[in-house]
Amino acid sequence: MAQPPDDPTRMRDQPALTTSQGRSWLILGGLLAVIALGVLVPMAVLKMPPVGVAGTAAIVVGVLYACMVIVRFATPPGRLRLGLLAIDMLAIAFVALFAVVLVAERAAQSLG
Numbered sequence: 001m002a003q004p005p006d007d008p009t010r011m012r013d014q015p016a017l018t019t020s021q022g023r024s025w026l027i028l029g030g031l032l033a034v035i036a037l038g039v040l041v042p043m044a045v046l047k048m049p050p051v052g053v054a055g056t057a058a059i060v061v062g063v064l065y066a067c068m069v070i071v072r073f074a075t076p077p078g079r080l081r082l083g084l085l086a087i088d089m090l091a092i093a094f095v096a097l098f099a100v101v102l103v104a105e106r107a108a109q110s111l112g
Helices: 023-045 053-074 078-111
Strands: none
Touching: 023 053, 023 078, 053 078
16 A cells, blocks of 8 residues: 655654654753743742642653653654653653642632
8 A cells, every 4th residue: 555645744654753752852851841830840849739749740741751862862763752841841741730720720719
């Protein structure tokens, strides 16, 4: 069976998921981690309710970025490496957003 030609407009055929070496994922993932830590660390230091959520999320974000670095250098080039880097970056965004929303919601409850 013949393979359909690559269509660069299809999500899975994008160059960032097919030909990249992973450096751009590390740069953008690092930027996302710095922004997330810039929000989570002050929340943890101020001990915003629920206490411990922001600190734990900050640690998880740091570990996920470390996993991105490990994947970049330990996985052979190709779709697997790029897919794992994309999943790690999405996980960083999800953990940070979930923690911020949870802390904000609990803080609003305690005020009202």
